[in-house]
Amino acid sequence: MAFTRATGQFTDRLTERITTLTGRLAGGSPLSTRAVRTGAGLAGAAALATTGVVGTLATPAAAASDGTPRTYALGFVQAVAVGDTIADDVRAQAEAQxxxxxxxxxxxxxxxxxxxxxTAAAEERAAEKAAKERAAKERAAHSRADRTVQRRVASGYTAPYEGARTTTPYKASGSAWSSGSHSGIDFPVPTGTPIRSVGPGTVVTAGWGGAYGNQVVVRHKDGRYTQYAHLSSLGVAPGQSVGAGDRIGLSGSTGNSTGPHLHFEARTGADYGSDIDPIAYLRSKGIGV
Structure with a gap:
């Protein structure tokens, strides 16, 4: 009798375990194949212990990829193969991630x-704005210089550019000049500075002058000539009349030049070799440099 009660208690606990496993399968819980195999083994053992007949664990079959329930014989019973479905779900989740x-x-x-x-567009706009502002400032400065020059030409003559000062003096000696000395004076001005005729007259030369680069030569009403050399661009043509302070070109460094500057000469004739002291000539017209 004691054996019967013990067997009954064992069967009850086993039945409860099987019921729990079956419920988890029916509820879609992701039981492992090992859990299924364990439950199946227990069911078979219970059936064999109580009846001596191998039983079958009745569980909902998981659908295979073709829709057909797939089962495998595990031990004494058949168990539902849920591994493929779980693997598919894991792969789908991994792909989605x-x-x-x-x-x-x-x-x-x-x-x-x-x-x-x-950022690049903003930098480009800022650069364009800065360039426009610089150009506007340069135009304003040139305009102010023009007005200043016009006020100073009451005597009929002016300096070749506003704020004129000289560096290399007249007749400075050295191997840089073919004659052995400097035939004019140099004004240290940056490229693009407006250059003006010192007095009224007529343009006799405007073009390339060899070592002088781009040059302009003006014959004035007093019979003297002035030359403006190493220009970056020309603003007049031969035969054109100019007034004191009229813009005739922009400074540069063309020809035989070591850097941007204006080479200025005063002459008795239009050609090289007729130079006179340019400082003395300008001072005779009331222009101090």
Missing amino acids: RRAADASRERAGTAENTGAAR
């Missing part, structure tokens, strides 16, 4: 590229 990560990286890259493009 991978796609989400790729999309996130793509959005980040697009945002980065957009930000870089916006």
Whole structure:
């Protein structure tokens, strides 16, 4: 009798365990194949212990990929194969996560590229604005210089550019000059500085002058000539009449030059070799340099 009670108690506990496993399968709990195999083994053992007959664990069959329930013989009974379904779910979840990560990286890259493009565009706009402001300041400075020059030409003559000062003096000696000495005076001005006729007259030369680079020669009403050399550009043509302070070109460093400057000469004739002291000539017209 004691054996019967013990067997009954064992069967009750085993039946409870099987019922729990069956409920988890029916509820879709992700039981492992090992859990199924364990439950099946217990069911078979219970059946064999109580009746001597191998039983079968009745559980809902998991659908295979073709829709057909798939089962496998495990020990004494058949068990539902849920491993494929779980693996498919895991693979699908992993693929979804991978796609989400790729999309996130793509959005980040697009945002980065957009930000870089916006920064480059902003820098370009800032550079354009700065260039326009510099050009406006230069125009304003030239305009002020023009007005100043016009006020100073009441005597009929003016300096070749506003704020004139000299560096290399007249008749400075050295091997840089073919004659052995400097035939004029140099004004240290940056490229693009407006150069003006010192007095009224007529343009006799405007073009390339060999070692002088781009040059302009003006014959004045007093019979003297002035030369303006190493210009970056010309603003007059031969035969053109000019007044004191009229712009005849822009300074530069063309010809035999070591840097931007204006080479200025005063002459008794239009050609090289007829030079006179340019400082003395300008001072005779009331221009101090």
